Amino acid sequence: MHTLQEYLEMIENLRRYPNAPYKPCLLLAIIQLVEQGDILENRVRLSNRLKDAFARYIAQIPGWDPKNIHNPFYHLKNDGFWHLAPSVDRTIQLSSLIGSSRSPSSRQLHELVDYGCFDEPLFIFLTQPDKREIVRQAIIERYFPDDRQGIEYLVAEEHQIGEHRQLLIQEVAEHPFLYSVTPEPSEENPARRQAFRQEIMRIYNYTCAICRLRVATVDGESVTVTDAAHIIPFRISYNDDIRNGISLCKLHHWVFDRGLISLNETYRVKVSRFIDEEGPVEWRLSNLHNKDIFLPQQEMLYPAQEALAWHRDEVFRQ
Ligand SMILES: [Zn+2]
Structure with missing residues (x-):
């Protein structure tokens, strides 16, 4: 030993x-x-x-x-x-x-x-x-x-991100999801933003909640197809509660933000009538209608229904 x-x-x-x-x-x-x-x-x-x-x-x-x-x-x-x-x-x-x-x-x-x-x-x-x-x-x-300075800076930054990640999880455990309609504007804090992304990627394991694909390169390039999306955009809600987040691939992030898909009260996909798509039937977005999504293991980390209700009312195009 x-x-x-x-x-x-x-x-x-x-x-x-x-x-x-x-x-x-x-x-x-x-x-x-x-x-x-x-x-x-x-x-x-x-x-x-x-x-x-x-x-x-x-x-x-x-x-x-x-x-x-x-x-x-x-x-x-x-x-x-x-x-x-x-x-x-x-x-x-x-x-x-x-x-x-x-x-x-x-x-x-x-x-x-x-x-x-x-x-x-x-x-x-x-x-x-x-x-x-x-x-x-x-x-x-x-x-x-x-390169000591750069490395030390990164270590300190990651340390901060780690602390913010703990806080984000603690907030979920200790507080119900709070969404106020007229929130206090707040600066986006870079460490907290990274913490939000890292936690969403961790709890969804880099998987798109809608199509369940997890795509990355086999080598070390840190490129994955998934984004940590805000359900109510940060610029509107200033809310980076984990429950205002969901992991979405680039395509599903784009259509979600434009109101062409949303999620219902039981976490099934809703597809807008306003969608105009062509191409092979099996790849069409309309096939997703009423499909279950991929959710975190712990129920307390699921997207908040209050946030999804806002998305259905304000963004989704019925
Ligand atoms: Zn997807």
Whole structure:
């Protein structure tokens, strides 16, 4: 069993990438997700959330491409504290890949690897705020002496976003949904706006509530097809309660905002009579009429019916 000091030495001597920022950025992104409660157990998946976080760190260091997340995720296994767990029935393929010393493509990695994990004691250190900070500072000091300011700024910003996310969830737990018709105008707070987006993406798992598609790239580019949409627009309601939010793909976000679709009292889709569409029947929006939508696991996080009633009255074109 290693001590924190021994793990720090391993982390400060990452192999193969002494000059490339990928492995240290991946570690910073994982540390952030542990801090924000997105990673609760020692199983780190190549999720959209992780790709998003990784891309934000890479963006602090000019000239590097966030699409390469699968490389550090894979090669970190050579550094003594990181392990790859095979997907179901893929144990043999994964060991032969590891034996071959080839680098997998992002698609191969997605197919063969279920998750990455740390040595258990290191993961436990990362769940403890003081030790986690020691590890983070060691990474920044060793790998990013020149980009320290940008990285520190991002860490602080993400910390704030994490706090806003907790507040958003707390508001749902403690207060009924409040929608006042003449709200106090309020400045949109960037950290809170990001927190709203991250929470909506988390509770809907990057899935469009209407068509249930979850589309992203297999590599690290942080592009997903879903938006965190406000049901009553922020400029009208100044309301970024989670229950005024819903995850929608670009197409369904667009038709929702233009009142061509809405949702009824039992979360089924309503399609406007004003829709004019041509094309293959199976892809038409009118097929969505009366279909159930995809909802969060916890009922308290469902879109508020008060917000949907406003959308039906003010935006939907009957
Ligand atoms: Zn959709």
